[in-house]
Amino acid sequence: MQAALAELAAITAVLYYLGWIRAAETFRYFGVDVGILGLSSADFVLRSPPTAIPVIITLNVLTVAAIELHRRVLRGVLASIDRRRLRTVLWSITCLTSTAVVVLYVRFEEWGSRLGVGLPLLLTFAAGAAAAARRTPAPGRLSDAFASAALMVLAAIGLLWAFTLYGAQAGRHAARTFYDELPSRPAVTVYSDRLLVLPGATWTAAAKTPASSAYQYRYQGLRLLARTPDGYLLLPERWRRGDAVYLVALGDGVRIDLAGRN
Template sequence: MADEESRAALLDRWWAVGSKFVAPATLLSSLLFYFGYVSTRAQYRYFGLDVDTVGLSTRDYVMRSPQALLVPLLAISLGGAGLLLLHLAIRRRPLSVGAVRVAFAAGILGVAAGVVLVGGYAAFGDWPAYPLVTPLLLAAGSAAVLYTMRMPGSPDFLRSPDPDEVNLRRGVLAFTVVAIVGCVFWATATVAQWTGLGNGMRTARHLDQLAPVILDTQEPLFLTDGIVTVTSLPAAEGDEFRFRYRGFRVLVQGDGTMFLVPERWSPSDSTLMVRLDSSVRVQFRFMSRAP
């Protein structure tokens, strides 16, 4: 009980020190912005678009982050609850020395496998599951080592009561916790990126659900996708618009810029960047569904 109280007091002190440098609200906003940016970048990259050219605001990225974070939050919450229940069961019925040694060895192997993957990025980096498996191996292995290091069966030097080694073990604990947090951050960013890519592919399958527009221009666009149709407008005094394009859908709109895609996906499709100025005229069409 005394050890648990001392660890809780140590955690409170670390939290107080950390909150002096970074306010919790600022940290949360920064995380939401980052994961929203990662997800949005992957989503529009599928359409050949660099999200930095769109001009989305910080608020836009923050508002897009919950969808990317839903799966990681569920996994962390349910996984954390499961680990707490497992810890409660172990406290009531402690593990045998053999089980502790197996868990400790499994943790060491997990960390070693993660280190090999990190060091062998040139060889394993093209593996699709690499950015998720690597941090999970490192985090799970490190957590298993930390959990079993104080149990009977772990190496003696990890459980030594020598007071001169207390600060050293605390330093090992602090660095390992930082590594685990970094790995969780890495895995969450990977899931956010995959979520954005999945959103982009789903959008491409249902382009007809995006907002339809009619685009009038003064100069021809020379489109070759065969989906967007063009008609010539009759000459009128004072009207400089000569071409009308139908079949466009709004992919995203930024600060003074609109990005349009054809209403059906094709390998030859491209994303059209339109400046919202006097050189174009945009009409938003109603949906073809009676009210």
């Protein structure tokens, strides 16, 4: 029971992290800090499936493929290789991959960024090769336990780093998709009893609205980006990256109308 709860907690933590990374990168594209949206932990978890499901499917496929490859091919090949020679090869692979990770990380902007998730997975691969190259740890020896724990941490860091890069990439893709589909997003009309500064929106004075209206100004040409605890984040329908995003707070003198697009 405890093991199942621990696994559930770990999965939930990963889903939350992926959802947070995806949302943060999506709204960063529009110059908005995700913190002002007031999203809960459940909101981030619910936003994670588009990012998490491909990762889970890929990991399961790779795991099954690796098990089958080891059972059908590698087990016999490894049994025929001298253990000392095999460890030498594995240590050589570890040194090469570790050096590559360090060099690519130091020159990340020039070289490392081109690999995407390949760079952190290279770190995980290096940790796995080192673990396979080590002799069987002696029971109770502190140094062996420390080395095993350090390799596990490095492998986990590589996977978490890969999740971060993948989640950020998914967030940027979602933002670009939102931008491309901006004209078809819900149209927003803002009614206000005072003049608002909303460049990019078209407004109509009281002379062109019904006399009985409680609002003096009507603003159109806006699209909904997100709902916040304090109001709505709005974009001009011709918004370009770098332009302002408007936070229109709800109050007694403001009304927001939303209309879907056909």
